Amino acid sequence: MTPERSDPVVPTATYRLQLQPEFPFAAAATAVPYLASLGISHLHLSPVLESVPGSLHGYDVVDHARVREELGGEEGLRALARTAREHGLGLVVDIVPNHMAMAPRHNHALWEVLREGPKSPYARWFDIDWEAQGGQLLLPVLGGPLGREIDRLEVDGDVLRYYDHVFPLREGTGELPLPQLLDAQWYRPVWWRLARTELNYRRFFSISELIGVRVEDPEVFEATHGKILALLHEGVVDGMRVDHPDGLADPDTYLRRLHEASGGRWTVVEKILSDGEHLPPSWPVAGTTGYDALRHVDGLFTDPAGFGELLGQYRRFAAPQTDRGGQWEATVRRAAYKVLTHELAAETDRLTRVADRVCAASPEPALRDRAPWALRTAAQELLVRLEVYRPYASGDAAAVVTEEAAAEARHAFVVPEEAEAVDVVRDLLLGRAGDGPGQEELRTRFAQTASALRAKSVEDTAFYRYVPLLSATEVGGNPGAPALSPEEFHAYCARVQRDWPATGTVVSTHDTKRSADVRAALAVLTECPERWASLLAEVTRSGEGVPDAQVAWAAWQTVFGLGPAEPERVRQALLKHVREAGLFTSWTEQEPPYEEAVAAFVAAGPCGPPGARVAALRDELAPHIRANVLGVALVHLTMPGVPDVYQGTEAEYRALVDPDNRRPVRFPPEDAGDKGAVTAAALRLRARRPAAFGDAATYAPLTAEGPAAAHCAAFARSGEVVTAVTRLSLRLARAGGWRETRLPLPPGRWADVLAPEREFEGHARVAELFARLPVALLERVG
Incomplete structure (x- = not known):
């Protein structure tokens, strides 16, 4: 179903709710009046489609055609939407196109594939390499080798049981002796440890419980998106957050298809941009989910000189070896080697098989006679040198798989002629070797492996090995150089306002390793x-x-x-x-x-x-932590883009990595304090003056004057709103405070949104501006 095209509703601000059986649609509905009073425009819901029973997150989808019953089903979602509408709110939902749960008893499509094999009409749904493992789908579910576990496998009618696992039997095999019965199936239960090297289906990173879905197939796209598109078409839902597009075979085509099918609804993608990387301009989306904004906001409150000193102290205290965190780039490189040869060994094998097949079938003599080990080495050496998550068909692959990377990769070979494998693989990836059979698959597998490698080696390994400043180890961040100058921050904001004004922005999410308030406290350590x-x-x-x-x-x-x-x-x-x-x-x-x-x-x-x-x-250090907490919150809520407020973070919210950051929260919080007041003021101002923050808005840096000018970060939005915050307040205090520092204001009279009786015109003495709080939000009143 293709909704009629209309102007998409762009949120002014969203509020993320983590749905789970103990917090279903009905519970979310009871929070709506309070959330509406905050000033948001849309509720942002975690995945709503049917998932594994008891799931606390919903990313393990088992049925795309049904709204999750444990949350209240489709009627519960529609009731929530009605309640939200009555209070002036809409809904944005998180969708999961990349993978489904590897749970056959709950996943009907997968059940049919296990029963009927590659001839099943559902076989095209899943990214399975049927040419590997003798044509059987490997199921890494056994607690030990088969010989030790076979007595725990039990045939029960037309199913095979192993503890809580249930699998269908291939027709006509139920009467066979167990060993022969296992050989006759379209799947093979194996020891879970074999997943690392033997798996023959694409998964989410290295999580074998999540199997990759082939949404690049138009029929699979229709089947897996029909319900969400119907909810969009009927006005139940207004927009989407797309989970992990980098895992897809062709994100460019997928996003174009989604854009067309949704009628151009507001959509943001969980695209992790590496430091300095830009979102592909051809993508028909509003922008990212906001990790790039998080990195820039955090960087504004991190002291560059102090970080250098902290890094030196870390090296003296922890004495890390090179592969244990002495240098950031070296840490990432070594982690990448480890991930490719361990967690992603099966993916590396599949990539090697594809490369070998392409070379063997190529009409180009230069591609022939390449040993599989050389192709594997070449691919690995190129993969570990990528500085972004993956290349895209719409981009310049040579800017990702660079000649510099290739030159370094050749050093892994002793014999120069064998080092030519690097050029062979790179030419195939860049489309320079003709257009022989299998080349498109090779490019796809390389890109998908690169994405999984970057996530596992950086986010899930290097961030835990390189720890001089924990607040810098967040997705999209650069722990080797976490600090940003105000000028760099302003340049980023100007670019966002120009290119992606409706992009998402975040500072805390269900995936952040530490909430914004924890990171704000840690950033103070760079000042002492x-x-x-x-x-x-x-x-x-x-x-x-x-x-x-x-x-x-x-x-x-x-x-x-x-x-x-x-x-x-x-x-x-x-x-x-x-x-x-x-x-x-x-x-x-x-x-x-x-x-x-x-x-x-x-x-x-x-x-x-x-x-x-x-x-x-x-x-x-509490006053300085407070300055950072409030500064981060206000900057996030007023910078270019659409801010997403994670549940509970309108008040002080201290959380660690999941599942700690997914604990239920109270609505409203017991004591929202100054942060609650600042958050509500900013959100209500956005709702009251949407044009000042929207697509046609402007962003203008404001530069303070005087002895402490560097400690005041400020900007104006459309000549209607001014944000000013204190940065590096501990350094400021040591230097003697604000003294005669002034902030020139745009023309007009300006009222303090948190204290309207206070007005400023022409300029403001910063000490007076920050007399009540270390931040200020001004609104032009004349």
Whole structure:
């Protein structure tokens, strides 16, 4: 169904709700009056389609044709939409085109594929390599090798059972002896450890429980998007957030098809832009979900000189080896090698098989006689040198798979003639080797593997190995150079307003490793690196019980950023930290003695008596943390783009990595405090003056004058609104405060939105502007 084209409704601000069985549509509806009072225009819902029973996130979809019953079903969603409309709100939904849950008993399409094999009409749905594994789909579900687990496999009528797992039997095989029965199926249950090297279906990153979907097939697109498109067409839903488009075979074509099918509805994509990378201009979307904005907002409140000092202190304290975090670029490179040869070994094998097949079938003699190992090495060496997530058909692949990368990749070969494999692979990827059979598949597999590699090696490995400043280890960030000058921030905002004025912006999400308020506190450490190093020397003087100095550094920063909290929250976050880092333990090769030592250290140190000294420093720095918290919030809510407020973050919100950041929140919060007042004021102002922030709005940096000018970041929106915030307030205090610093204002009379009786004209003394709060939001009143 193709909705009639109309002008899309562009939100002024969205509010993200994490739906789950304990917080269904009905619970969201009860929060609507409060959320409407905040000044948002749309509720932003986590995935609403049928998912695995009990799922706390909804990204494990099992049926695209039904709204999730555990949340209240389609009638519950429609009721929520009606309630929202009554209060002037719309709905934006999160959609998941890349993958489905590998849960056959709940996933009908997958069930039919397991029963009927590649001839099933659903076989085209899933990205399965039927030429591998003897034509059987590998199911990594067994707790051990088959010989040890076979007695736990049971035939029950026309199904095969293994504990809670249920699989269909191929027709006519139910009476066979078990070993022969297993051989006769279109699938093969195997030990879960074989997934790393033997898997023959595309998955979400390295998560074998999520199988890749081929939405590049028009019929699959129609089948998997029909319900969402119908909800859009009927006005139940106004817009979409697209999860993980980089996993798709062809994001360019997919987004064009979605744009046409939706009638051009407001859509943002979870595209992670590497530092300096730009969103493909041909994509028919409003922009990204906002991680690029997060990186720039955080960078504005990070001290560049102080970070350099903190990095030096980190190296002295943790003494990281090169592959354990001494240099950011080296850390990423080594993590990438590890991920390709371990977590993504199956994906690397499939890419190698495709490359070998393309070369063998090529009519070009120069491509022939290439050993599979050489093709594998060439592909790996190029992959680990990509500085972005993947190339796109609409872009210049040579700007991603660069000649510089190829030159470095050739050094992996001893024999020059074998190093030619690098040029062979690169020419195939860039379309310079003709258009022989299989080349398009090779380019697709390379791009999809590159995306998974970047996510796993950077987000899920390097960010846990390179930890001088934990606030810098967020998706899209650059932990090697996290600070930004006001000039760099303003240049980014001007570009967003010009090119992507309706893009999404965020500072906290369901996926951030630390909420914005935790990161804001951690950023203060770049203003006092010597104090932090001195404190750590004091609390770790004995060195007893420290399993790893690098983890200790991260643990102490965690409790500083989080503040007083239940020790179990910290323990769980640190356990995830060490497993993701993969240096001494991991998710699949756990080392209980090491993990127990980490837990004991956390309990006795950061969460024990020494932790009180960290808490004392945090209390001492509270005014500067407050300045960062309020500054981040106000900048986010008034900069170019459509701000997304994560649930609960209108008040002070301190959370660690998931699942900690997905805990239920109260509506309204018990005490929203100054942050709540600033948030509501900014959101209501956006609602009251949408033109000042919309597509045709303008963005103009304002430059303070005087001795402390560098500590005031300010900008005007359309000559109607002025935002001013304090940055690096601890450095400011040490330098003597604002003194006679002034902020020139655009023409007109300006009222303080939080205190309308206060007015300014011409210019404002910054000390007066920030007399009540370290931030100010002004509205032109004359």
